[in-house]
Amino acid sequence: MRHPLRPPKGRAIRHCAGEAKPEHFVMWGVASLALATLALVVPLQAQVTFDRVLRGDREPQNWLSYSGTLMNQRFSPLTQITTDNAKNLQQQWVWQARSLEKFEATPLVIDGVMYTVEAPNNVVALDAATGRPFWTYNYTPAPEGRPCCGKVNRGLAILGDTLYMGTIDAHLIAIDAKSGKPVWKTQVAKASERYSITSSPTIVKDKVIIGTGGGDGPIRGYIAAFDARTGQEAWRFYTIPGPGEPGNETWAGDSWKTGGVGVWNAGAYDPETNLVFFGTGNPAPDWDGSKRRGDNLYSDSVVALDADTGKLKWHYQFTPHDELDYDATQVPVLADIEWPDGTASSRSGQQSSSRKVMLWANRNGIMYVLDRVTGEFLKGKPYVKTNWLDGFDAKGRPNRVKFPTPEGTLIRPHVHGGTNWAPPSFSPRTGWFYVATWENSGIVAVEGQFPRTASSNTQQTAMGQTNLVPFFNDDTEPYGVVRAYDPKTLDQVWEFKMSDITWGGTLVTAGDVVFSGGREGYVLALDARSGKLLWRASVGGQVNSAAMSYAVNGKQYVAIAAGNALFAYALP
């Protein structure tokens, strides 16, 4: 009999980086036994309370939100798949979507049932052990739903017995998880005004929180919370302040009215501060900053909002006055890590304490550590070739040194960034941050125009596609790479270099295995401590998503979408 919940090699699973103490082993053993019993003998059938969503790590057999928990670590506590046995992984099932759109959704798994989205907005419930469908909910978005970069969806949220989905025609729909029938549907924004929704909703307490996409067009973006039971709007936070509000002065003239700043990825939540965090998109028009002079708050930022009221508590702007469409659309990753406490002895490397931080590998080529309680900028450092700034001031404002010019300026990274929307992961066991990135990318930025690519040999559409395409780059041109970083220093620990660029994210497990993939059509298993390739599967389509892990009847699975299908792997 396998012990899916037992940490390998006697290592404890903790939520803080650092060495495990002996008592944790005992506690973990007891907890594991209890959970394993529940998972193997009495499948949980209770409603998914918010407490369960918040602490998804307490039930490793389930995957209850987009990145596993509301800390967005995309860390699975399951341990059946290890660095030793990952080479034996086998495909268990494939589920083919009827959609030719990119498959970007991360599934949820609750007590043996998997829920995912067939783009653009059909919901399907599958047997998580076999991939056989239980039901499908078909939704036809209104034709005016016109997202810029594909009619995609990144996944669902669940609370109680209800699933929640944002739609590309800017609605929020509640669907009964057992019957697949709609419970309520509410208009978040007007699709006719170019709003759309592609991200998975974020559940906080009794609310469903979601942002409006469409920020490449002349919208005024916002994040809104809805009563999970009724669909009634509870609060709304505009990502562009209105007249009289702080920050409105960072938009020249009336540019705030149509300044974009969509929100197109999921948020994070910290129960200790009751703050919900979202990354925000680029200002509009993307390429022509002359029409919107100023910093353009709160574009390209992380905003920390009171989860009950939507009031802004703090913000940090990664890229003031963005003219390169960098956005800040990654999921905020929350972690508690050892951090120098600022004393003289700590500066000499002797004293540190646990700090509540937010990790962020931004599309603009910089990796950040922020204090998630105060928003304080703790550290920022390029993690790919980056030339648009030469440092930060004391408050973390970047000193920009490259600007679009009439003749064009080479700016790194490329508009698609050091990474893009695909989610990274953090392992509390290794204390490292795992990011799928693009290296060697750059653009020639021309004033007021779409920038020319400095290395045009990527042969693909702007936001990826599903089929395999030939790739001809040499090492001087953009390539994909999965890297591990130590958040304390933001130094790279290891890398696994691919030939082709990647639109995939990463998953890390307590078996110390990192799962990733990319445009080449391989699903990869890497050693989380060394980056060594452990296993690969050829899936015949591009990976445009990140993996997740769950267990059914004591068997650990890893699921990942590629091409137009969803694949599930497990040990034989």
Add this chain to the structure above:
Amino acid sequence: MTDISRAIRIAVALLTFALGFLLVPRSAFAQHETAADLLDGERAFRNSCANCHGPDGDVIAGIDLGRGRFRRPMTDDDLVRIIRTGIPNTPMPASPMTVEQAQTIVAYLRSVARTRAASVVTGDAARGRAAFQQACTACHRAGGAGARVGPDLTDVGGRRNAVELERALLDPGADVAPANRTYRVVLKDGTAVTGRLLGHDTFTVQLLDTRERLRSFDKSALRELGFVPSPMPSFRGTLNPQEIADMVSYLSSLRGL
């Protein structure tokens, strides 16, 4: 000439003109092809289309908007409709613009395609063809004749203008399209294989080798691998300017099947 015959001639001329006006293919949106409209079209293209199609309209495989190449033949009306309504089940979205705005984009793209297709050469295509068959077909192919080691040039006249073609003849290594790069692998036993790269990934590489065989290699089974310079020789000094012009003229005439 009698008045009657003059009248007949005038009538025939008018009829011919009228028929010609009706039969000669023209852009459906000629009224949009003022310089200002083309500028509007270019601006709209860069704002609405270039994000996916790229600034030159050639980023998506099989589509080259700047050269009028689509996955299937498109009338101007087709293009206007697609711009406005998108293509279902593809990443091509609908764009909220008026018919007139979409027409300016189409007019701009057609004007770019016409400009690129025009080649001002004074060479003799027939002489160029003869020279091509003698000097180029050991590597290249056109219209089903010749070798496959180099790029197939059957439609090169639609893809490259005269300046580009001349440069390819005189300085062939200066601007090799990514899909035409040459790659060399050395197997563990020392066998070297060179060919045109058809694609590679982290684990494998695909070539059309110099013996016109489709080859795929596991990178872990190779001792060496990597790009090598284009084997295409320069014709600078080999062909005189007139012969180069003849060759360019012939290549420009190759517009596909």
